[in-house]
Amino acid sequence: MADIVYGEQALTGPLQGLVELFQNEAYSGTLYVGYPILTNVEGTVRVDALYVAQDAGVVVFDLSHLNATAADQDAITEVQKAQDRYFAAVHSKLLETPELLVRRQLGVPITTVSITTETDATIGDAQLSTIENLARLLPRNANLSAEHYQVLNSVVERTATIRPRKRRSNVSRGNSRGALLKQIEKNIANLDAWQKRAAIEMPAAPQRIRGLAGSGKTIVLALKAAFLHSKEPEWRIALSFQTRSLYQQFRRLIRQFCFEFSKQEPDWDKLVVLHAWGSATSKGVYSEIARSLGQPAVDFTTARNRFGAGNAFGGICADLLGVVKSNPNVQPIFDAVLIDEAQDLPQPFFELVYYLTKQPKRIVYAYDELQNLSDFAMMPAEDLFGRKGNGHPNVQLRDEPGRPKRDIILPVCYRNSPWALSTAHGLGFGVSREAGLVQMFDEPSLWREIGYEVSEGELANGHDVALRRSQTATPSFFTDLLSPEDAVSFHTFENTDAEMEWLASAINTNLAEDELEHDDILIVVPEALTIRSTAPRIMRALRKHGITAHLAGVTTSRDEVFSSESIAITSIYRAKGNEAPMIYVIGADYCQGGFNLGRKRNILFTAITRSRAWVRISGVSEKMSSLTAEYQAIAADHFDLRFRYPTITQLKQMRTLHRDRSSDEISEIEQDIDGLSRLLQRVETGQLSIDALPLEAQNLVRRLANENTKTTNPSRRPR
Structure with a gap:
């Protein structure tokens, strides 16, 4: 069956029928619903559905002329215009990629079909079909090479733009590390099935994206931000993160993706890339929320002095959250918020974002499952975004069939061998x-x-x-x-x-x-x-x-x-x-x-x-x-x-033994160790009899002497 990627929230009857058709085992490739957004000389072209497969090439579906009949010439004229517009937009987009050309001609067949409720006909260049008879119109002999198909997918997914930025023109030997790197970078241009869903699907509710470091979350979030911005240019969308060095990377990726969608620079007043906190010289999600509430944004030094370095950000977010909860007239300032590195951010930050994001709370948060091995359990969504006065959670993640996924795992690691x-x-x-x-x-x-x-x-x-x-x-x-x-x-x-x-x-x-x-x-x-x-x-x-x-x-x-x-x-x-x-x-x-x-x-x-x-x-x-x-x-x-x-x-014992300890606690333990070392030295040199020690200490010394390799921790399994 084909992968189904939902770029739209709700499925109409015909769209649902189209999805059910491609869920048949006879089809491979990917069916995109409500995706992609293309451009031509007339402006933006929004595709109702698009199918990409190695044996079919590209098939564009028009679902805006459901009632067209062969006898209605005016309707057929409109169908022909719509199909010409779709064909031109897709053809123009694919022509931008030289790897898809064969002897100066596009090497990928493009088919356009208008779905109707009753009519099955081919009139001139226009093809009309009901869902029931659509299979007969779908090409099955495109026979794209594996290389052409890979490139085609990268163009449709908009990842062609993230192919290696470096030309690596200095590479002259085929077996050098630089040459190997060129091949590795070339192979990462396509999204896998999970990444496609994460990048394109946007439920009318919070969404969680998780996976190992290197599974593509940064690219997925940048592509999602660009797609949302191109689709809803009037929305105020924030993309946030914790590591400051990600700022330039996100800006570069979003700019590239937006150009792929709309041929335009992003409106950086509408699509804002913000550090989670902010600083005296740069805005952040926290400082923007504080400003909207008429509250001063607390800097790190002040926050550290009040709450300690480890809870500095959590403390000031909790304070600001108290202001929000005490004011029933707080006005949300974001239409959508995308958060990277969620594992590094405190719980009150997410609850703040929840209250300051408009309904239906389009909040996407992505995190590394194992960025921190000892704190691998990310707080459940039910607790992360807070609870109502009656104790019910503000957010619950539930996937529904035929809808954009709300909980996506990215299982493939592309960064690490x-x-x-x-x-x-x-x-x-x-x-x-x-x-x-x-x-x-x-x-x-x-x-x-x-x-x-x-x-x-x-x-x-x-x-x-x-x-x-x-x-x-x-x-x-x-x-x-x-x-x-x-x-x-x-x-x-x-x-x-x-x-x-x-x-x-x-x-x-x-x-x-x-x-x-x-x-x-x-x-x-x-x-x-x-x-x-x-x-x-x-x-x-x-x-x-x-x-x-x-x-x-x-x-x-x-x-x-x-x-x-x-x-x-x-x-x-x-x-x-x-x-x-x-x-x-x-x-x-x-x-x-x-x-x-x-x-x-x-x-x-x-x-x-x-x-x-x-x-x-x-x-x-x-x-x-x-x-x-x-x-x-x-x-x-x-x-x-x-x-x-x-x-x-x-x-539980491991967590106790290897937990983080304060400097005072470490100093105290080191003093105890020094004292124990001196005591054991006296016993070993004969200056003190072991019998002079308390009974518990005698038993401990004897046990330690006999246990050279044993530990209270579970040992590794013998080989």
């Missing part, structure tokens, strides 16, 4: 860690939702299991073009100087021999507190090779990460939301152990998943050797993740 993703999850959870797991999903079924399948065992609490990336969730170009040994590599050094020398030499090779460019490379420093001392050391090492580098957001604009003439260095917090073909994670030994281990493993997960092709993880000392051993165990198992799933009790 399967080996990088399995490594990131394996290290993030600690599946091969000698001391046992660090953290784990509360709900085992989430593994399947994010693209894993069971290769052995049972995916259930307390059971042994082995998981691997599903082929359906892994684009074939990764396995066609890359090898696991080159996609992921670990490097251990005796000291930081040696690590820096290796880093600079490797990047020099990337630029001089691998045919990569400066902005293909990103250096990520996991320990944010040391970034200002680490970055200058990296810069000095690179300078010896004549390579310029910059600390993103410090020595450059805070909204920009990459530069065409300089290598970007960044902490993990600015790296979020960005990606690069080649990632270097420097000082990864920081993530091996110690306090706040859950957060450290989250950092490592996020750093590795910035990679679009290759990732290099390096560090020093025995800690790095230990981390490398974890990776080697995963790689030796062909990147299957093999472990015993924790019981519910063990899951």
Whole structure:
């Protein structure tokens, strides 16, 4: 059966009939309902329905002449004009793409059909058909090549515009990294079935879009914003996010998509790209809402002093929400709001957006299922958007047949190779860690939702299991073009100087021999507190090779990460939301152990998943050797993740053991450790008899002495 993508809210009888026809197993391809929007010399052309398939080419359906009959010449004239207009708009659009031409002629057949309630006839160039007899008119012999069909889909989906921005004219060798990258980038031009629905379908209600990092949410949201803006140019639409460096990326994508729809620059007063908070120099969703309520927008310093750094934004949003709830005459200021990086935003922000968005509350929020491994359970929609006075939720997500989906999962990861993703999850959870797991999903079924399948065992609490990336969730170009040994590599050094020398030499090779460019490379420093001392050391090492580098957001604009003439260095917090073909994670030994281990493993997960092709993880000392051993165990198992799933009790215990701790709590524990170390040393040297200790302490010391490898955490599954 064909994929059905709903660009319209309600289906009329004829549209419903058309959908039911293409849900028959005899059809492949995609049927778009109420999509796309095209342009010609007369202005905007809105297509009622459009079918694209490899054996049919393009079929445009006109549903505005349902009562036309062969005997009504005036009606037939109008049908012919409508079909000519549709044909010209589609033909003109396809002609813009040279890859679709064959000997200067369009190589894709275009068929136009007007659906009627009673008439089946071909009059001149005009074809009229009832739904019941439509199958006879549909072409089945277009026989488009796979390459032509791929390009055709990218034009219809509007993703032709996001084909590689870089020409990569410096690539001269077919087997260089730059050449491989050209092929990878070429393969990401099409949307998959889930992305199509997420980008085009807009229910008259809130909508949730979720998936792994790299599943295409940023492009999906930009395309959705452009489509809505082209369809409803008078609406005030906000697209919001948390990572400031996404601002330019969203503006660029929206501009490209809007030009694809309407050949015009977006009206940036109607379609506003806003940071979630805002600042003294740039507007944000929060500051816009505060202004509309006549309230001052609180800055970060003030908010931090009042609520603490961790709850600064949540605190001021909660304050503003109190103003909204106490004023029954609040006027909504947005027709639609699209939110990226929802996992990084506090609950009161969403409730604010709910109240300040007009009915029927067209709010789209997208988030990464696993941007933060220890906080993977996004709050349910019923709680995220608040509740009414009677306790009933403001929002409930329910999909209805034949309607735009309200809950969409994007299961395919296009950014990360399967080996990088399995490594990131394996290290993030600690599946091969000698001391046992660090953290784990509360709900085992989430593994399947994010693209894993069971290769052995049972995916259930307390059971042994082995998981691997599903082929359906892994684009074939990764396995066609890359090898696991080159996609992921670990490097251990005796000291930081040696690590820096290796880093600079490797990047020099990337630029001089691998045919990569400066902005293909990103250096990520996991320990944010040391970034200002680490970055200058990296810069000095690179300078010896004549390579310029910059600390993103410090020595450059805070909204920009990459530069065409300089290598970007960044902490993990600015790296979020960005990606690069080649990632270097420097000082990864920081993530091996110690306090706040859950957060450290989250950092490592996020750093590795910035990679679009290759990732290099390096560090020093025995800690790095230990981390490398974890990776080697995963790689030796062909990147299957093999472990015993924790019981519910063990899951709770892990959260306690590896939770984030305050600096005061860490200081207190360190003092306790020092005291214990001195006490054990006295026992070991004979200065103190173990019998002098309290009975509980005696038992503890004896147990610790006998347990060299045991832990209260569940251990990794034996191989």
